[in-house]
Amino acid sequence: MTKIKLCGLTRPEDIECANSLKPDFIGFVFYKKSSRYVSFEKAAELKKLLSPEIKAVGVFIDEDIRDVAYLLGEGIIDIAQLHGSEDEGYISKLRSLTGKPIIKAFRIKGSEDAALVNASGADYVLLDSGAGDGKLLDRNLIKDIKRPYFLAGGLSPENVKEAIDEINPFAVDVSSGIETEKKKDPDKMIKFVKTVREEFKKGNTMNNNDSNPARFGIHGGQYIPETLMNAVIELEKAYNHYKNDPEFNRELTELLNEYAGRPSRLYYAEKMTKDLGGAKIYLKREDLNHTGAHKINNVLGQALLAKKMGKTRLIAETGAGQHGVATATAAALMGMECVVFMGEEDTKRQALNVYRMRLLGAEVIPVTTGTATLKDAVSEAMREWTKRIDDTHYCLGSVMGPHPFPTIVRDFQAVISKEIKEQMLEKEGRLPDAVLACVGGGSNAIGTFYNFINDKEVRLIGCEAAGRGVDTYETAATIATGKLGIFHGMKSYFCQDEYGQIAPVYSISAGLDYPGIGPEHAYLHDIGRAEYVPVTDEEAVQAFEYLAKTEGIIPAIESAHAISYAMKIAPTMSNDQIIVITVSGRGDKDCAAIARYRGEDINE
Amino acid sequence: MSNIYKAFENKKAFIPFITCGDPDLETTGKIVKEAVKNGASLVELGIPFSDPTAEGPVIQGANLRALNGGVTTDKIFDFVKELRKDVTIPMVFMTYANVVFSYGSEKFIKTCSEIGIDGIILPDLPFEEKEEFLPDCHKYGVDLISLIAPTSKDRVAMIAKEAEGFIYLVSSLGVTGTRTEINTDLDSIVKIIRENTNIPCAIGFGISTPEQAKKMASISDGAIVGSAIIKIMAEYGKESPAHVGEYVKSMTDALK
16 A cells, blocks of 8 residues: 655644544654754654654754754654765664664656665665656656655645556655645645545555455455356365364374474574674575475475365476475375476476476476466466366465465465574574575565564565576566566566566576565565565575585575575674574485586486 | 447347457458458457466467567557447457556556447456456446356356446356367356346357357357467468458357
8 A cells, every 4th residue: 555644744733634644654844944844842742742653754954863863762753754965874873873764865867866776775765856846756767766665746636646556656755735825735635645545445455454364465366267266265264264273283283293394403504604704694494394395384284275175186386396296295195186287498407306296196297388487387277277176276386376375375384484483592592683585486485584574673585586687688586677467366576578468587496487476575575574685596506506515505596595695694794693594495406407507417 | 338238239249359469460450350241249359468377278379479479558559449440349358467457557448448449358357356447447438347157156146246348158167268068057157147137148268169159149148259260360370361251150140
């Protein structure tokens, strides 16, 4: 939902009107030359009148940092908005003084400003057209901005709808557009807020997260053929029933512990820590699970659920083959029929896993349509499900697709962060400073993040596959290069062209080679709770080799993306900081492909 | 309300589906005109999508050929605007939600109304998500067509009550493509539809022969045929208009 900031409030009646409208933010201007200037004392009085769920933002232009820190410290404002020429040094100093959120404002004059905005260390950025003549920012100037932003400058009740349609900002910031003769006008304030919220209702989403379990912010939903609707409704009902059923949970826990080998180890990577010379590094060893990856956590849950629902057949898509192997394994264990769809390209890259699936009794169907990779395997599995629903459960492998899959898969993978938390408290007596995981659809990442989402001091970092680089077409980094869209049953970010045609993405890692990202990740990105960073093929391969040589652990090439980014940030952190990297899978399956990448042909 | 109802006035409707730009828009134009000349009552124009998850191999192939040929949403808009000078029967777009959404939903739907498109069919937009586009469709007078499937069961009445234009009744499970037999109990679904709405209902998916079309139209208000036509287009390419015309004639004759 587009957030709203009503800026430049100066009078008690302005606050009263804001209290009735409940914008997300209001602003006090502390710049003396402004007609909307308020003194510290005046702001303190107004803040007392302000409804506590509305955040007060202080707007400053090159103000003495001690004054800004004082206002934040006293709770007169909740957020500082820096509108002058404050640099990164100013921002980090202010943060160290107060720890409160900071908005840095940028005047956007040319497309080259995008890099500055992307690099800013502030919690939020605000883009100002600077014109003040009711003209909106040129969309072309901001298309390269890859983070959520406040949009300001020239907004009014009349043009805000257009702005949201065209630009879809994180928040809209208005001041003169809600004034008449330099005073805030309640009618205009009401009209502005109503227009934004109507637009939200109409276009972006029907409901917010609390009232609609199918949505994560604006993301998620159920964009699937009518033929499948009763199947997903039936699945949701069954899941809501069994997730609270003690017998189901007992059976699942037993399978996870006795069959899959949980809990997985949280291993202190001492050599890596010393070698990198910064933060203390722990590895969450999902590679040690039965079948060699985190995928089994979700599959055992879904297979058990399917069995309770009376299904006798599992179908699945697979990229690297790990989810396919896990599904084939669960099907063998539970005596179910299994069909796995795998892009033909991936059947070549991951020939060993194809053999494993067949050995386990599954039928593997190579998919030749499109790019013959993971997205085509998902499409084909969906098509198969529309053909045969009664006895078949589609065992989706990631936190993607239509509701309820993103929720079900997340819940089954959340065991990863549940264990990390317990193990970390036991070993270190505190929470980690950052947790890292690779992201394709995002199942091991959401599993790694989930139980830390409310622990705001823990950084959540998702590592996307940049392939040959985010400035090339051969990439699968969705947050870095994608835009909002609707595909594979969900609204989320997707790599696509200007007409919405899904891009033929690329990564050395078959498991991350997907043009979208799960809706909950899209939401965590929107609200700034999780960070998503691109890692190239070359960086991942180097990390693959590094972990093998340094710790004697060969990670999956997917997981190597997270290792790589940890190698970048660990040295910049201090010795008393802790990071956890989830090693989502083991790398045996990748050895032949990495050897080929390094120009060596080995006989498998 | 759009003009869609006219396609069903005093007759059983034959509704051909044609993927725009397969192999090129010039040929698409000729095929549409042939279909109209031979008695089609409403034309479903496909805007190709890279990953059409509700389509079988035949229509997937058409999407791919069209995209490889360089067709885009904008080119199709220009093409339809031109085509409207000669074609007066109702026309609807069939595409996927992302094609509309990424273009800017309002801009897409507004353009539809300006170039004379009467409705939009989106197979990946179920009842629960129709609010995504419905307000703009109402604003610009473009019907958002609802689909009902053999698995809809208790959902049939709910969907039918709010349906606009016509109802697209999916004949069988699975994706688009020709079938030798259609075994769904369509009569009882049509009965529930009739109890809940007055708008017409046409059956699609799997229909290829005049006999099938006749049977489907006898229990509903019309028959929709896609893959069988796309097969002809795939076989004859630029030479396909006359062949499609001949095929459409055999189908419309069967519906008389």
